[in-house]
Amino acid sequence: MNAIPDILDNKLSIGSFAKSLSDKVVSQLQMLKSAGFKNIYVANIPPLDKIPLMIMQKQTKEARTIVSAYNQLLLAKTDIWAKASNISNFAMLDMNMFLQTALSKTVTNALGISDTTNSCVGGEILELLT
Numbered sequence: 001m002n003a004i005p006d007i008l009d010n011k012l013s014i015g016s017f018a019k020s021l022s023d024k025v026v027s028q029l030q031m032l033k034s035a036g037f038k039n040i041y042v043a044n045i046p047p048l049d050k051i052p053l054m055i056m057q058k059q060t061k062e063a064r065t066i067v068s069a070y071n072q073l074l075l076a077k078t079d080i081w082a083k084a085s086n087i088s089n090f091a092m093l094d095m096n097m098f099l100q101t102a103l104s105k106t107v108t109n110a111l112g113i114s115d116t117t118n119s120c121v122g123g124e125i126l127e128l129l130t
Helices: 003-008 014-034 052-056 060-085 095-102 105-111
Strands: 039-043 089-093
Touching: 003 014, 014 039, 014 060, 052 060, 060 089
Parallel strands: 039 089
Antiparallel strands: none
C-alpha cells in the first residue's frame, strides 16, 4: 500500500489511514515496553506540504490534511497508552513543529537560505518530479 497516492486517488480515506498507522504505532510501543524499554520517544509526521513534490503537484492542502489528521490521532492514542502503561519516560517528538520552525523565514533568512520550496538539483533528471 502506498498511502499518500491511495488517499489522493480516493482508494483510502484519511481517517482509515490515520487509524491504521496510529494503531500500528501503539502496537509497536507495547512491543517495546514488553521487551523492557523504559524510555520511548515517538515522532509524528513532519509537514509533508513543504516537500517540493507536493508543492509541484499542487497537493499541499491534501498533505496538510493528512498530516494533521494522523498527528492528532497519534497524539491522542499515545497519550492514552503512555498513561496506562506506566512507562518511565515517554515523549512525542513534534517533528511537524520542528520543521515548520526550521523552514520559517526567520530561520532561513538567518542562515542565508533563499529557497525552501523548490526541489533539489537532479529531481527532474531522475524523473522524480514528472
